[in-house]
Amino acid sequence: xxxxxxxxxxxxxxxxxxxxxxxxxxxxxxxxxxxxxxxxxxxxxxxxxxxxxxxxxxxxxxxxxxxxxxxxxxxxxxxxxxxxxxxxxxxxxxxxxxxxxxxxxxxxxxxxxxxxxxxxxxxxxxxxxxxxxxxxxxxxxxxxxxxxxxxxxxxxxxxxxxxxxxxxxxxxxxxxxxxxxxxxxxxxxxxxxxxxxxxxxxxxxxxxxxxxxxxxxxxxxxxxxxxxxxxxxxxxxxxxxxxxxxxxxxxxxxxxxxxxxxxxxxxxxxxxxxxxxxxxxxxxxxxxxxxxxxxxxxxxxxxxxxxxxxxxxxxxxxxxxxxxxxxxxxxxxxxxxxxxxxxxxxxxxxxxxxxxxxxxxxxxxxxxxxxxxxxx
Numbered sequence: 001x002x003x004x005x006x007x008x009x010x011x012x013x014x015x016x017x018x019x020x021x022x023x024x025x026x027x028x029x030x031x032x033x034x035x036x037x038x039x040x041x042x043x044x045x046x047x048x049x050x051x052x053x054x055x056x057x058x059x060x061x062x063x064x065x066x067x068x069x070x071x072x073x074x075x076x077x078x079x080x081x082x083x084x085x086x087x088x089x090x091x092x093x094x095x096x097x098x099x100x101x102x103x104x105x106x107x108x109x110x111x112x113x114x115x116x117x118x119x120x121x122x123x124x125x126x127x128x129x130x131x132x133x134x135x136x137x138x139x140x141x142x143x144x145x146x147x148x149x150x151x152x153x154x155x156x157x158x159x160x161x162x163x164x165x166x167x168x169x170x171x172x173x174x175x176x177x178x179x180x181x182x183x184x185x186x187x188x189x190x191x192x193x194x195x196x197x198x199x200x201x202x203x204x205x206x207x208x209x210x211x212x213x214x215x216x217x218x219x220x221x222x223x224x225x226x227x228x229x230x231x232x233x234x235x236x237x238x239x240x241x242x243x244x245x246x247x248x249x250x251x252x253x254x255x256x257x258x259x260x261x262x263x264x265x266x267x268x269x270x271x272x273x274x275x276x277x278x279x280x281x282x283x284x285x286x287x288x289x290x291x292x293x294x295x296x297x298x299x300x301x302x303x304x305x306x307x308x309x310x311x312x313x314x315x316x317x318x319x320x321x322x323x324x325x326x327x328x329x330x331x332x333x334x335x336x337x338x339x340x341x342x343x344x345x346x347x348x349x350x351x352x353x354x355x356x357x358x359x360x361x362x363x364x365x366x367x368x369x370x371x372x373x374x375x376x
Contacts, residue, residue, distance in 0.1 A: 020259055025173075040193050051340065052312040057221060065301045071356060073086040073088045074087045074091075074114070074119070074248070074249050075113045075114055075116070075117040075119065076110060076113060076319070077106075077109050077110055077112075077113040077311070080320050081113075082113075083293070084294075085279070085281070087208075089246075089247055089248055089249065090243060090249075091249035091250070091278050091279060091300060092239055092243035092276060092277050092279045092280065093250070093251045093278065094214070094273060094274070094277040094298075095253050095254065096279070096281065096282045096283065097253070097284070098255070098257060098258045099255070100285075101285040102285055103255075103285055104128065104133075104136065104253075105136075106318070107125075107133075107210050108133070108253075108316075109318045110208075110210060111123060111140075111175065111210060112140040112141060115141070115170065115174040119174070119208060120175075120176075120206045120207050121174065122176045122196060122198075122206045122208075122210070123137075123176070123177045123178070123200050123354075124203075124209065124212070125178070126186075126190045126212070127180060128182050129181040130179030130181055130182065131167075131179075133177050134167040134170070134175070135167055137167070137175065139163055139168035140316060140317055142162070142166055143315070143317075144159070144163060145316055147316065149163060151242045176206070178198055180265075187219065187221055189217075189232065190216055190217055190219055191217065191221045192217060192218065192220060192231055192234035192238055193222055194221065194237060195211075196214045198236050199238070203245060203246050203247060207248050209249070209250045209251070211251070211252045212253040213252070213253035213254055213255060214236075214252055214254040215228075215254065215255045218236065219231055228269065229269055230270075232269045232272070232273070233272050239252065239273070240276040243278065252277070254268075254269075254273065255268045255269070256268065274298075276296065277296055278298075278300040279296075280296075280297040281295060281296055285313075289326070289329060290308070290314065291311060291321055291326075291329075292311050293308050293311070294310075295307070296306065296308070304347065312325040312326075351363065
């Protein structure tokens with residue numbers, strides 16, 4: 001075939017692909033229109049003979065149930081944060097953060113807080129494989145730095161094997177993980193159909209479901225021609241159903257762009273999820289201060305919109321951000337400057353500095369400085 005004929009053939013193939021795509025989109029739009037019309041007819045039929053009265057006994061039962069749910073809210077990282085973030089069955093909590101700001105880290109920390117209270121957790125992840133997630137949680141459980149685990153020479157082979165053995169023990173007893181490699185098919189955790197099947201199987205079996213993350217549910221098995229935001233919309237509608245039927249809170253991570261504009265404008269993907277979520281938080285990282293902040297944008301129970309709570313960060317773990325923790329960070333940075341020269345704020349992480357460069361003698365210096373302050 002000459003180059004000219006090949007160009008003609010390629011153009012014709014492109015036209016066929018475009019026609020197929022248009023046909024798929026047309027069928028999708030038609031299906032949606034039919035569904036909307038059918039739903040409207042069903043609602044009209046339901047209300048034809050309905051009395052517009054109120055079943056006060058039923059409302060009282062619902063009110064009592066919600067009170068019980070609030071009083072038995074799901075643990076969130078550690079006790080102080082559980083008072084700030086109150087989630088229960090019926091909750092769909094959206095936690096938004098920008099790239100590199102800690103979606104995976106907070107997911108692991110939430111998991112650790114839950115298993116410490118004897119809860120069972122399902123983690124669904126669509127950008128990491130299952131063992132990566134398991135290792136991160138295992139490191140937290142053992143108090144081992146995930147950074148040390150990952151870098152060459154950070155841990156001995158025996159220490160790494162201990163982390164892996166602990167991961168297996170945790171998974172068998174308290175955690176189930178469905179990663180990007182689940183059952184050898186990445187579409188399970190990246191499509192609305194796969195996620196729907198997983199959530200159906202999870203109903204009434206766990207104390208919390210954590211999903212990392214929303215925008216990566218961006219393709220459809222049944223309708224391969226749809227766009228990413230359409231897959232997001234299908235998933236958001238499914239989550240709206242499951243939040244009330246799965247029997248535990250759903251905690252959903254989401255990608256958000258950095259900036260100071262309204263969080264709704266910065267959320268990537270289909271924003272329908274903002275309407276479906278019962279609670280919305282934004283996670284921001286302050287590397288210079290070895291801390292993160294959790295900002296409330298929407299709150300189901302407590303009316304805390306706009307409030308902010310800080311979490312200290314050390315060795316991959318979130319810890320209570322106290323005056324003492326803040327003091328320790330300032331002192332440790334002063335020691336770092338003295339020993340190593342000035343440290344750029346954006347790159348400064350207290351846990352890595354301690355583990356990689358300062359060593360035990362500098363930790364002893366910190367303890368001594370703390371003792372001097374407490375002695376005053």
